[in-house]
Amino acid sequence: EQDRARAFRVGGVAHLVKPVEEEGLKRAVTAHLATRGKFSEIRKLAQRTAPPPTPARAGGATTLRWDSLFQPSGFNRFKEQLIGRLQLAPDRAKSFTRLTPDTLYAGARELGLSCRKLGEAMAAFLDVPFVPRIDPQQVRLGVLPTPFCLSNQVLAVGDATAGLSFILTNPFRWEVLEVVRRAAGGDKRPEFSIAEPDAFEVFAAGQARP
DSSP, X not given: OHHHHHHHHTTOSOOOOSSOOHHHHHHHHHHHHHHHHHHHHHHHHTTOOSOOOOOBOTTSXXXXXXXXXXXXXXXXXXXXXHHHHHTOOHHXXXXXXXXXXXXXXXXXXXXXXXXXXXXXXXXXXXXXXBOSSOOGGGBOTTSSOHHHHHHHTEXXXXXXTTOOEEEESOTTOHHHHHHHHHHHOSSSOOOEEEXXXXXXXXXXXXXXXX
């Protein structure tokens, strides 16, 4: 497990186990060569800071985007739902409503809400799994650039049986979610789970979590 985490940290796009088979090496090299253009596109896309306008239908009605829950209106609904569930006092509720996706975890901690509880609340709101621990064996190398993964706390995971999915710590950061959608391919909502930042940091550091 630590070997795979180490391969991720140094930016590896594949993890080969000795003795290395020729066919496996060829596949890894081919995959590596294919990542250059893809990673360049991802870097450009990650520089965007706002969601695109929702496409309009004839007559003025709007279509429902696959990521509508992650737009500002969805983020505001999440905060309102969580305020009601926690029964926050008016002054604390006002502080919570002012949080942005980038300040969500830090602001929640100041209000006494643990990162784990916040992650579980986001997962429940979006109806996706919450992952308490990241399994290094499930991490897919070469899908996303390591610097992007480290700075945005996102991982590609899965295997030939389960297919490609992603682990995010903050699904309300649109620019990250859009990169994930592109990496998954197609316009459908990618499969993903939520993990707390501590779980990501433990994985990235190559540590064993009890």
